[in-house]
Amino acid sequence: MIILAAALLLMLQLSSADAQLGGAGPAPGCPIPDTCGNVTVPYPFGIRAGCSLPGFNLTCDQTRHPPRLLLGDDGTLEIVEISLVNSTVRAMDVAGAVNISNYVGPGPEGSGTWRGLGSGSNDSTYILSEQHNQFVVTGCNVQGTLLLGDSGNIITGCSSFCSIRDTWTDPVVSNDPRNGTATCSGIGCCETAIPIGRPSYSVQFKDLDPNHENDGRLPMAVRVAERGWFDSVATHMLDNSAGNSVLQTAVPVVLEWAVASTRIVLPGTTSPDSGGGNSSCPVDAARSACRSSHSTCHNVADNYRTGYVCRCKDGYDGNPYLAGDDGCQDINECALRGKCFGVCTNTAGSYECRCRRGARGNPYMEDGCIKSSLGLSVGLGVGSGAGLLVVALGATFAARRIKHQRERVLKQKFFKKNRGHLLQQLLSQNADIAERMIIPLVELEKATNNFDKTRKLGGGGHGIVYKGILSDLHVVAIKKSKVAIQREIDEFINEVAILSQINHRNVVRLFGCCLETEVPLLVYEFISNGTLYDHLHVEGPISLPWEHRLRIATETARALAYIHMAVSFPIIHRDVKSHNILLDGSLTAKVSDFGASRSIPPDQTGILCTTTQEDSPRRVTFTASVLF
Numbered sequence: 001m002i003i004l005a006a007a008l009l010l011m012l013q014l015s016s017a018d019a020q021l022g023g024a025g026p027a028p029g030c031p032i033p034d035t036c037g038n039v040t041v042p043y044p045f046g047i048r049a050g051c052s053l054p055g056f057n058l059t060c061d062q063t064r065h066p067p068r069l070l071l072g073d074d075g076t077l078e079i080v081e082i083s084l085v086n087s088t089v090r091a092m093d094v095a096g097a098v099n100i101s102n103y104v105g106p107g108p109e110g111s112g113t114w115r116g117l118g119s120g121s122n123d124s125t126y127i128l129s130e131q132h133n134q135f136v137v138t139g140c141n142v143q144g145t146l147l148l149g150d151s152g153n154i155i156t157g158c159s160s161f162c163s164i165r166d167t168w169t170d171p172v173v174s175n176d177p178r179n180g181t182a183t184c185s186g187i188g189c190c191e192t193a194i195p196i197g198r199p200s201y202s203v204q205f206k207d208l209d210p211n212h213e214n215d216g217r218l219p220m221a222v223r224v225a226e227r228g229w230f231d232s233v234a235t236h237m238l239d240n241s242a243g244n245s246v247l248q249t250a251v252p253v254v255l256e257w258a259v260a261s262t263r264i265v266l267p268g269t270t271s272p273d274s275g276g277g278n279s280s281c282p283v284d285a286a287r288s289a290c291r292s293s294h295s296t297c298h299n300v301a302d303n304y305r306t307g308y309v310c311r312c313k314d315g316y317d318g319n320p321y322l323a324g325d326d327g328c329q330d331i332n333e334c335a336l337r338g339k340c341f342g343v344c345t346n347t348a349g350s351y352e353c354r355c356r357r358g359a360r361g362n363p364y365m366e367d368g369c370i371k372s373s374l375g376l377s378v379g380l381g382v383g384s385g386a387g388l389l390v391v392a393l394g395a396t397f398a399a400r401r402i403k404h405q406r407e408r409v410l411k412q413k414f415f416k417k418n419r420g421h422l423l424q425q426l427l428s429q430n431a432d433i434a435e436r437m438i439i440p441l442v443e444l445e446k447a448t449n450n451f452d453k454t455r456k457l458g459g460g461g462h463g464i465v466y467k468g469i470l471s472d473l474h475v476v477a478i479k480k481s482k483v484a485i486q487r488e489i490d491e492f493i494n495e496v497a498i499l500s501q502i503n504h505r506n507v508v509r510l511f512g513c514c515l516e517t518e519v520p521l522l523v524y525e526f527i528s529n530g531t532l533y534d535h536l537h538v539e540g541p542i543s544l545p546w547e548h549r550l551r552i553a554t555e556t557a558r559a560l561a562y563i564h565m566a567v568s569f570p571i572i573h574r575d576v577k578s579h580n581i582l583l584d585g586s587l588t589a590k591v592s593d594f595g596a597s598r599s600i601p602p603d604q605t606g607i608l609c610t611t612t613q614e615d616s617p618r619r620v621t622f623t624a625s626v627l628f
Helices: 002-021 229-237 240-248 372-417 420-426 431-437 441-447 486-499 532-536 546-566 615-625
Strands: 034-036 039-041 059-061 068-071 077-083 088-093 109-114 126-128 133-138 142-148 154-160 173-176 181-184 189-193 201-207 221-226 251-257 295-299 307-312 316-318 328-330 343-347 350-354 359-361 369-371 456-459 463-469 475-481 510-514 521-525 581-583 589-591
Touching (some): 039 077, 077 251, 133 142, 133 154, 154 189, 181 189, 181 229, 189 229, 201 221, 221 229, 221 251, 372 420, 420 486, 431 510, 441 463, 441 510, 441 521, 486 510, 532 581, 546 581
Antiparallel strands (some): 034 039, 059 068, 068 077, 077 088, 088 251, 109 201, 133 221, 142 154, 142 201, 295 307, 316 328, 343 350, 359 369, 456 463, 463 475, 475 521, 510 521, 581 589
């Protein structure tokens, strides 16, 4: 009797698990797909009872025109797009800015939460996408910090500054010449990546100048938003005519979703079982939400939640969460343009492409198939001539190949020695920056005509600077150092990773570096108007008017304040002098040459620097007379 009861209990639990997973799919009569206003609602999502998987039920607000699709009943997030391919939803955060509940202002500090997805347990269906969102702070002299709500650990943060004499009412948004996008410069606004996705966060912000009353030029606000959104609407969002209502403007965010794994406690055990042993993809296909026979299950690769998503196999397209004709269907590649230029035959999940009878070649390329007779004639002619050339040039080609092989091995050796893999790891959160920052040696050799002396801009005790033009037509300055100390390579790599994310109009932009040489090469943007030293030490009348000197001093101080306080890891320049302050065509200051700089952890107040007797009086003299 006891055994029968245990067996019955096990069957009920397994049956309940299958129902929770939606093993049978949507209930009969459910629209597939459903719609709410202008938004398509595909399964596993649904807006009717029994038409969705657990955790995927949405609310369609019919009181609005057009109707709105809401995540949850509180209306905090309005869904505008659902993607089965990327397992994401794009939503509008109706609350807009982060809720700073205990800040009544003006005051030095405040805290709040971003809780668009509820409390966020480990079984949460949705988390904020770290790839598609960013943290944005607006206001004058404000520092915002994003923290994990459960542990209080800092995730990210940034600071926004304004001078007391600044008169603008909008944040300064600068264009990035590397990718053509606009980003906050750190003046009036700042933005940074969110490296950890969670359903909710804690937020803190601090007024860095509490003694200075905020005059309302730039309203203080903290936002979690989709990447690029704030840059495109910065002027509109901070229009003073809109008043405080700008803080309630809906903000787009991107969420990642996954099917929560089943958790069943079997009779006679104390631990849950998911059917797969790893609380992710079930081993038993009947208990999986991946209902299509042409779908695959993929574990969710994060440490915060346990779950999985379904995708159609290669060669198939559709909804992997549905069975039969509503699920993944074969793609007819033969109907797609550019797939095959010969005879195409569609197969299940793939296709075959071959040249027509009497022709040979590559049918996947346009004009890749040629008639056999013509091909034979051409082949015989080319083969005869090539045979004679091979005998004469074989030794030359072999020598060149050996030379190229040695050069490739040497480049790989230097890349490993210079900790190239460490730099790739540090930049791995942004694949676009990682690919752009590491520049091959052949690119720099082409840009400088093999470092021709006519491209030399100058040199000193630490190295030589060359002018070059990259393949994307950017004019750059390439610093080729003379020596490198191996124990400082790790610090160099860390500083490159930090400098790559600095975006300030008064700091020379670091385009990238080359690690395929014995001493790493640094690539900066080219500033055409020389150094401040060149403009100060001239014969004849004073070259720089007094107002220009004051402005250059202010811009230099602003840049140093930015790298000291606004970045995640503060940077101490350690070599500020007129030689290292460049001026562009409009005499705007650009702080350069971070070769002697050092980064310090946030919890360290400074670093100990040593100088020679020869350096000390020279630097003190510069501090007193750099601009006057």
